[in-house]
Amino acid sequence: MGDSRTGSFPPRRAESRLVKAVSDSIKANGANPDHIDCPDSDTIEAIASRRLSHPNFDDTVDHIAMCAPCLEEYNRRRREYRIRRRRPWVVGFAALLVLGILWSYHLNRQRPLKDQFAQGTRPTLLAATLDYSDWTAERSSSPSLSKRETPRVARGRLALTLILPIGTEDGPYTVRIRSASGEIVAQANGIVTWTGGAEKLKINLDLTPLSAGAYTIAIQSDDASQRTYPLLLE
Numbered sequence: 139m140g141d142s143r144t145g146s147f148p149p150r151r152a153e154s155r156l157v158k159a160v161s162d163s164i165k166a167n168g169a170n171p172d173h174i175d176c177p178d179s180d181t182i183e184a185i186a187s188r189r190l191s192h193p194n195f196d197d198t199v200d201h202i203a204m205c206a207p208c209l210e211e212y213n214r215r216r217r218e219y220r221i222r223r224r225r226p227w228v229v230g231f232a233a234l235l236v237l238g239i240l241w242s243y244h245l246n247r248q249r250p251l252k253d254q255f256a257q258g259t260r261p262t263l264l265a266a267t268l269d270y271s272d273w274t275a276e277r278s279s280s281p282s283l284s285k286r287e288t289p290r291v292a293r294g295r296l297a298l299t300l301i302l303p304i305g306t307e308d309g310p311y312t313v314r315i316r317s318a319s320g321e322i323v324a325q326a327n328g329i330v331t332w333t334g335g336a337e338k339l340k341i342n343l344d345l346t347p348l349s350a351g352a353y354t355i356a357i358q359s360d361d362a363s364q365r366t367y368p369l370l371l372e
Contacts, residue, residue: 170205177201182208186215188307199304216332220308263297263342268355270367271301271336288352290370293345302337302357302365306330309359313341315369316354323348345371 170176177198185198202208268289291298300313308330315324326341339357350371358364 170207173207175201176205176208179211182211183215185305186212187219188305195305203304213334220332262295264292264294265297265299266291267299267301268367268369269301271303273303273367288368288370290372291345292372293348293350295344295346296342298341298343300339300341300355300357302330302339304337306337306365307359307363308332308337311339312358313339313343314356314358315343315345315348316356318352323353 181198182202185195185202202212268291270289272286310327310329313326313328314322317323324343324345326343328339328341330337330339348371353369353371355367355369356364357366
């Protein structure tokens with residue numbers, strides 16, 4: 139999880155094939171036809187609908203990730219849950235997007251043309267991934283404890299993909315990078331979506347001005363719940 143990856147994003151079809159390959163592997167190697175140690179439907183429903191207070195949460199998530207019948211039921215319940223929740227925040231995000239486009243258009247009209255081309259073409263965004271899928275999904279005001287080493291990424295203008303734990307709620311989030319002193323040094327907005335194999339959040343961040351060292355990523359949803367994860371910049 140300490141590796142960062144740069145380059146172009148894979149085409150959507152290639153990503154879909156990768157997710158399908160993972161799902162097929164779980165179906166082949168984790169068929170579990172006798173449903174040994176499977177959680178009951180109420181427990182899977184609780185995780186899919188983000189009711190995270192039940193006991194043995196981490197063990198249950200680990201089982202779902204390796205058991206084909208449980209993963210299939212989880213995906214079905216996640217789709218149902220997303221349909222119930224999708225409409226309000228999609229409408230709101232679309233309205234914000236329209237306002238942002240209009241505001242950007244207004245600023246561009248006010249800026250002299252010579253300023254628009256003075257610096258030439260902007261640098262290409264570098265693709266990078268931070269994998270927090272093995273980290274706890276419980277809400278916290280301090281960095282979560284991890285089973286693995288702190289993820290790291292090179293400084294630069296990044297098209298950043300955050301892979302978040304199962305249990306992270308879909309929807310719009312504000313992502314803030316905080317220094318060791320707690321100062322916000324970078325910020326972006328994005329939407330967490332379930333891809334069928336992971337919860338992913340994609341944002342663009344310019345981390346070029348920052349110094350190398352330890353930082354914290356704070357991910358906050360509209361309902362004010364927040365999760366924090368450590369980060370090393372190189």
